[in-house]
Amino acid sequence: MQIITTVRQMQQACRDLRLTGTLGLIPTMGALHDGHLSLVRRARGECDFVVVSIFVNPTQFAAGEDYEAYPRTFDDDCAKLKDAGIDLLFAPGSEEMYSPGSTSLVEVPGIGDRLDGASRPGHFRGVATVVAKLFNMVSPDRAYFGQKDAAQVAVLRAMVRDLNFLVQLVACPIVREPDGLAMSSRNRYLSPQDRRRALILHRGLQTVCELLEAGETRSDILQGALSRVFAADEGVRLDYAAIVDPRTLLPVADTAQGALIAVAAWVGATRLIDNILTENLPFESLHLRHGLMEETHA
């Protein structure tokens, strides 16, 4: 595994690799867990070369968010990526990524202002900007993202379509802890008590699943049931419980045509997200039970 820290070297190395095979990119902010590694394994199976980036991207954090406190576990991450058999690790510093004086940003208005974009103004501008920069540096054939960040997937699909990036986005299933909590680098912030409380996100979504399985499709009923689960714990503050079209992130009144059911909640001082996709979405190669979504924009 080669570790690269400069943009120029990264561009050269990726250009060389592309001469002999296909390239898969997995952008991350590090503090790697099995969710990240599932993307690596998927890319390993589908691409000749696998490139992972680790960059805690300052532009996607608002003032007062956890940019400084965000876990940085570089040595441990390197060991995991080496074990996973990746080819290239890109780990630039923030001055390297955003050279002094750089002011250009990528906006995805509308979709970028929904769900987490509404709760965290400017968040998706930062995400779209850094992912666009990585796409330009790496020119990957495929880029792998977790369905855990479903709104991010929707925003990046819109960006790829609008800006004609020649890359296939692959959304991979949510990897969970044995008790159902979606894996997240931020889970390590949780106190033992909050760790138990955090299961409320999964429990809320399970409640919705049971209603869906019983044939309920009305969003207001599903949303009501979801909100009631959250109302039962004072230590948890629901940020949003949304039932939306997974491509546009706009609310849908009924889930019969397929929907993204997404929650974000503050558990103590930690903001967590989780979601499910309902069945019968009208895209190809969609495996809802496992939240696997794949679409080509190349």
Ligand code: AMP
């Ligand atoms: P992050 O380091 O949090 O920016 O995440 C990097 C990538 O890993 C993103 O595409 C995430 O959606 C994905 N990811 C994070 N957690 C999980 C998980 N539990 N299951 C699947 N993918 C995940």
